[in-house]
Amino acid sequence: MAWSNIVRTAKPAAKVKGGAAMLRPWQISLGARIDPARDTPIYMQIIHALIRDIETGRLASGTYLPSSRELAAALAVNRKTVVLAYEDLIAQGWLCTEGTRGTVVSRSLPAPPKPAGSGAELASGSTHYRFAAPPERPLALPGGSGIKLDEGAPDGRLFPSEQLARAYRTAVQRDSRANRMQYRDPRGSPRLCEEIAGMLRSQRGLNFTAANICITRGSQNGLFLALQTLILPGDAVMVEELTYEPAIAAIEALGGKVIAVGLDEGGIDVVEMEAACRRHAVRAVFLTPHHQFPTTVALRPERRLQVLEIARQFGVAIIEDDYDHEFHFQSQPLLPMAGYAPGQVIYLGSMSKLLLPALRIGYLAAPKPVIAAIAHRVSLTDGMGNTVTEDACADLIESGEVRRHARKAWRIYAERRQFFADLLHSELAGRAHFDMPDGGLAFWVRFDGDLDEIESKAQATGLRFASHRSFMARDSAAKGLRLGFASLDKTEAERAITALAKATR
Structure with missing residues (x-):
């Protein structure tokens, strides 16, 4: 069972040196990261959580940590577990001890980058290094939900x-x-x-x-x-x-x-x-x-x-x-x-x-x-x-098995090919044109009217397919849509072509 949202303020422990009280205001918030059910030992989880807090700047260099007894009580773990974590971090150079004043984040650590890894930075997508950005091009098949007309994929449900x-x-x-x-x-x-x-x-x-x-x-x-x-x-x-x-x-x-x-x-x-x-x-x-x-x-x-x-x-x-x-x-x-x-x-x-x-x-x-x-x-x-x-x-x-499956799939796809052709004839007669393909798992369909507008209307209804522009290597190329039939059963094909037909009206 995970310990969730344990956030406790360590009691301001007064450590007097020269008459000055040393306060430890750091709020303990490691609990959300500590889970006894995980395979990682608890002391290692504490180590990783503290390192993350140091790297992100939440625990600055020179910050005093709670005593092992205080942290163990806050996390409801054995004190020896915390002692072991502290000793490991001291050995690695993340922490150090300052005599009777307690355990402190090493003063020799450099300051972390300003809001590195912050939620705002991740949301904005800003980076501090150069990388090759992807080109601006339409994806062959956009993601999302809705009725999907692929470019000729097989029906994965058919393979045993x-x-x-x-x-x-x-x-x-x-x-x-x-x-x-x-x-x-x-x-x-x-x-x-x-x-x-x-x-x-x-x-x-x-x-x-x-x-x-x-x-x-x-x-x-x-x-x-x-x-x-x-x-x-x-x-x-x-x-x-x-x-x-x-x-x-x-x-x-x-x-x-x-x-x-x-x-x-x-x-x-x-x-x-x-x-x-x-x-x-x-x-x-x-x-x-x-x-x-x-x-x-x-x-x-x-x-x-x-x-x-x-x-x-x-x-x-x-x-x-x-x-x-x-x-x-x-x-x-x-x-x-x-x-x-x-x-x-x-x-x-x-x-x-x-x-x-x-x-x-x-x-x-x-x-x-x-x-x-x-x-x-x-x-x-x-x-x-x-x-x-x-x-x-x-x-x-x-x-x-591959040959047997191919023969079975060929028969099913041949039937779906004819059914798809009949649907196109009945639903898009006079508004779309195609030749029955001799082979493959898709049709190439040309449309009367503005194909950009047809695509926009179809996608607004939840119909997904590759944009006609994704096939064009030059602007003078013919326009059309590649519509796969093999991955759709009859009910799915009817829904898809009905939606496409509405977009052409």
């Missing part, structure tokens, strides 16, 4: 939690027995690298081995690592005029220059791409060719070959983000560009859509020297990944 718990339990037991819970290779769990390489070979036609794989903390982390390995400040990186906003943020955070090029129903404009490569020293191009983000269009085979030829001609690395390969609903999915030219492409994938975004498992596949360079970057910021989570994921792949 008991299977995940079993995989974690197995991984913990196996890794403990094998002494694998130590620091390890920043490339990631060898078991997971093997499983992912096997998955890419059998399902996506990519001839990678485990040596070509580096596990990352999700696809966004993988994208940042790839860019960090490829570019220096001032280098140009090409993106489509409608693209994944965090990619732009990552390029700019690394000091890169964003070059936006056109986009149509066939994917990236290769004529404008080549012209941009002639005007700028482009080091990399970021593409989502399977289901273009945000428009969902597929980069057709003939354009893929043209993109690869331009990249070879100008020495441009292609970062291919294949973020939801499994969920293609019309015909067979196109093979990744990395299968055409593995020496030209850094392939970025994620287990978030297959399993759960919360697991934070992504991966990069590339030639071995590139993977070694990326692993070095991982070692600087992460050191290593999460062995237990990665091995649990490897167990789920090896056991076939």
Whole structure:
């Protein structure tokens, strides 16, 4: 049971020296910080509380403290506990004794910074050091409460939690027995690298081995690592005029220059791409060719070959983000560009859509020297990944659970895709336009009227979604909203689209 709000004034103890009385007016207020239920010994809690009071200036240098008997009585603890705390603080140099006058805050301590850590300072956000402030940009998906239309997230409720718990339990037991819970290779769990390489070979036609794989903390982390390995400040990186906003943020955070090029129903404009490569020293191009983000269009085979030829001609690395390969609903999915030219492409994938975004498992596949360079970057910021989570994921792949879940989720998402399309037709007919996406977990919807006004009205009703401006790499790009359907059941989808329809009227 915590002792709350014990605030007592120590009796003014008169210590006479030369006829002058020494008063100790300090109010004891350590009680709110002392809790016998905590694992930390009480004498250590007293030590920490006194140090905090000294550091914040509440106990100034030269302040006399209550006697050990007075403080023990005020806190209802054994006097020996307080004696032990005082002795430790004296040994550390925070306190000192002045003979019969008692215990005092060391007079050699410097004065604390004026209102450091005060409530007013924290509220104002002021600091006494320089730091890199975040850029002014709209977040891809704002927080808060209300109806949420994401950008194409999976439904985390579909994955069987008991299977995940079993995989974690197995991984913990196996890794403990094998002494694998130590620091390890920043490339990631060898078991997971093997499983992912096997998955890419059998399902996506990519001839990678485990040596070509580096596990990352999700696809966004993988994208940042790839860019960090490829570019220096001032280098140009090409993106489509409608693209994944965090990619732009990552390029700019690394000091890169964003070059936006056109986009149509066939994917990236290769004529404008080549012209941009002639005007700028482009080091990399970021593409989502399977289901273009945000428009969902597929980069057709003939354009893929043209993109690869331009990249070879100008020495441009292609970062291919294949973020939801499994969920293609019309015909067979196109093979990744990395299968055409593995020496030209850094392939970025994620287990978030297959399993759960919360697991934070992504991966990069590339030639071995590139993977070694990326692993070095991982070692600087992460050191290593999460062995237990990665091995649990490897167990789920090896056991076939991932494939079974993917088949089940595909059927559910196919039904939700059709239901969502029907809702858009019925609720937004004549006011919004879209093409049924061949794959992916979201729709790209264009609206008649002022989209800024529509967004404002929709958000006022509690509907949350990514701003259309978050997708635009240049002002001339087409305007639209990317609306995810996979994470919503029928009731949730109806509520969301009904609210959006009201905002368009």
